[in-house]
Amino acid sequence: MDWTIFFVVASFGTYIGIALWARAGSTNDFYVAGHDVHPMINGMATAADWMSAASFLSMAGLIASLGYGGSVYLMGWTGGYVLLALLLAPFLREFGKFTVPDFVGDRYYSTAARVIAVICALFVSFTYIAGQMSGVGIAFSRFLGVDFNTGILVGMGIVFIYAVLGGMKGVTYTQVAQYCVLIFAYTVPAIFISMMITGNPVPQLGFISNVRGEDVSMLENLNQVVTELGFIEYTSTNKSWIDVFAITGALMFGTAGLPHVIIRFFTVSSASAARVSAGWALVFIALLYTVAPAVGAFARYNIIDTVNETTYIETDDYATAAEGITSNGGTPVPEWFKNWERTGLVGFEDMNGDGLMQIRGPNAPDGLANEVTINNDISVLASPEIAQLPEWVIGLMVAGGLAAALSTAAGLLMVISSAISHDLCRRTLFKGMSDKTELRIARVAAAGAVAAAGLMGMNTAKLAFVAQVVAFAFGLAAASLFPIIFLGIFWKRMNKEGAIASMAFGLISTFSYIYYFKFVDTDPSHWFLGVSPEGIGFVFMFFSAIIGIVVSLVTAPPPQDIQDLVEDIRVPGTRTRHGSVDDDMGPMDDHTPTPAE
Incomplete structure (x- = not known):
């Protein structure tokens, strides 16, 4: 616990110090960090923004629980970032509008379209941030000895300081520090565990290597163990091919519509710098994503090995627990299980009264029912404890998990803040607003968003795992924002009526479907x-x-200057309507309305 407190306090102190050092002094600093972030630094910050609690905590947990079926999250999120970096980000940067609603409002020459885009961005961001705050609660509840809701309140306070005061400038440099913490925290335990199980220090190779001292690969061994317990093979899935395809697609295309990732490409100086930044981000993201399958496989292997057929002893005094084989043929339950049981995230119900903890699948050959419940989201955080690694590794892991959750939460708060203060207030309701007033509203909006996100996070654990909650946000973005961004860049005939109809249908239909099949008909x-x-x-x-497309074809085409603009932004350096590429494209870049507006 001492090491945990040390790493958490040290990392949080660093984040707050950076936020105070890089405190935003203008709207340009608050929204886009002054456009002067180095591409490599921005790539690292983008990676931290991208790799949320869903990536750090929950993705490997889902892979551990679902095996091959959990790989849809890995494939979808990886492919999605490539899609965003290559297909959309450079063109959006060339357009020069740093928020999605700002792009929609100008590209579709419509205040109504801008407002609907704000609503879509808020739906996506709040759904996404709820998952991050849930991850914060999970980490704090175990390692700082507080309950789930208290953990979220502590996280809210930290995010409030460096997001509300520092703005995008503070968030950017804070995320660089958070990336260093989270990537080190993720890979070090994986290296230790890979060495312990297979003798291979490279996790990406370890989980396909032979188990130490045996002539069988780790995955083959895991397949055999889980099938004997009544689960499907670890390297198989019971998901239908169409659902696998749909989830992967929703995550991919939802990525390309995520406002908090898109805004990162406006903190660099130009479209060419945005491309370089995207390349660096892919490198930094790959360092974690290539390790995730190994972390998931190792977690499943160790959980079964340490818990199944152990004897549940009603005592916290492990010094007095029997050593070796107990009277009923089992070994004492490991201490890590007892520690996590206090959080309510793991549990045991002795259905047959034999005192043994049976992990069983739906097709268990011995006919026994499953008696052990383990929340998928703890698999990564608990893995150092399960493997009995040194205390400092456990402390480092919790600091990394918190860094992952808080880095993305901060990016999302910036989206919410800019959507309300810039897109809704300055560009729509109060067009004569001064910079000083806008900055004040932005900070108030960020503070309100922190409070709302915390309340949502407190209820997220009742809905689904962190990665699943985040997947809902990606689905909403894919259906409501991606089509109008993609068509707005690559089809000049797309007009405001088509954009409004597209966004409204995508948001309402997707949200209704998720709500109905999660709360009404399961x-x-x-x-x-x-x-x-x-x-x-x-x-x-x-x-x-x-x-x-249909609505656009049956209504009037966009004004000619809008069609010319669509052609211009696809050729770097030739934009004619919004000034040169190197112009300041911050929040004060208010264009003169066309007659169509």
């Missing part, structure tokens, strides 16, 4: 085309795009 057999709520955004994305 029977998977009733899913549309067999697609789960996590993947439905991909399906509705096509309907949303078709609706936008």
